[in-house]
Amino acid sequence: MKKDSYIPERRPIRSRELGISHRMAAYLAACGVTPNSISVMGMLFGVAAGAVLPLTRMNHWTTAAFIAAAALIQLRLLANMLDGMVAVRTQQASPVGELFNEIPDRISDTAIFIGAGYAAGSCPELGYLAACAAMFTAYIRAEGKVAGAHQEFCGPMAKPQRMFLLTAICVICALFPRRTAVLIQTNSLSTGLMAVALLVVTMGGGLTALRRLLRVAKALRIKTA
Numbered sequence: 179m180k181k182d183s184y185i186p187e188r189r190p191i192r193s194r195e196l197g198i199s200h201r202m203a204a205y206l207a208a209c210g211v212t213p214n215s216i217s218v219m220g221m222l223f224g225v226a227a228g229a230v231l232p233l234t235r236m237n238h239w240t241t242a243a244f245i246a247a248a249a250l251i252q253l254r255l256l257a258n259m260l261d262g263m264v265a266v267r268t269q270q271a272s273p274v275g276e277l278f279n280e281i282p283d284r285i286s287d288t289a290i291f292i293g294a295g296y297a298a299g300s301c302p303e304l305g306y307l308a309a310c311a312a313m314f315t316a317y318i319r320a321e322g323k324v325a326g327a328h329q330e331f332c333g334p335m336a337k338p339q340r341m342f343l344l345t346a347i348c349v350i351c352a353l354f355p356r357r358t359a360v361l362i363q364t365n366s367l368s369t370g371l372m373a374v375a376l377l378v379v380t381m382g383g384g385l386t387a388l389r390r391l392l393r394v395a396k397a398l399r400i401k402t403a
Contacts, residue, residue: 187329188262191338203263213265214278220257223250224286228293234351235298244352247293248345254286255341280320283337287312291376294344298351299358299370308376311383312340318387322394326401330390335382347375 193199206216227250233243261279265271288309295305315336323329333339351358351371358371 189331203260203267207264207267213261213270213275216257216261217278217282220254221282221286223254225289227251228289231293232296240355241352244348248348251341251345297372300372304373304376308379311380315383315386318390327394327397330393332389333386335386340379343375
């Protein structure tokens with residue numbers, strides 16, 4: 179197979195069609211930046227976001243850490259978008275490139291959600307559950323392609339929705355740290371907005387996984403009929 183004949187399935191992203199997105203991709207391509215290096219950089223942003231989130235438990239760092247986490251999450255998403263755009267522009271899209279796209283994504287999701295579990299107003303167990311939910315939705319999408327169906331990117335809690343929710347929660351917690359850190363306080367339970375967000379991600383991830391599974395199964399039945 180020729181390298182320029184490979185056309186990857188890409189997640190539909192509206193911001194990919196913006197002029198500024200094309201200008202950034204063109205600039206990176208002109209500078210010789212490879213798509214795989216952009217994918218790795220996106221992973222580093224995700225890991226950094228996960229490392230910063232636990233610092234929100236420190237009173238003097240709460241606001242700054244939440245803002246930094248929100249920015250790093252968005253930089254991770256930007257890198258996730260640009261790696262594919264640069265690959266297509268420079269005709270470097272390949273199955274190997276998809277490995278660089280998928281594996282760093284799984285590391286980023288895991289780092290971010292586990293880190294969020296240790297953030298202010300959160301719960302470690304919910305962080306691990308959210309990470310598992312994110313991993314499972316991605317697994318079904320990838321397994322559907324392996325089985326011969328197209329990749330399913332449907333939500334309601336696909337990667338863009340997960341990251342949007344977490345970014346929004348980080349911004350809200352940065353603006354109102356005292357009000358959002360603890361929403362429910364009992365003798366044995368302290369729950370904040372971040373814990374609620376992780377619960378939404380976990381439950382939404384379960385629904386997303388079910389929707390993707392049903393769609394993949396339908397596509398395979400039609401294909402083999």
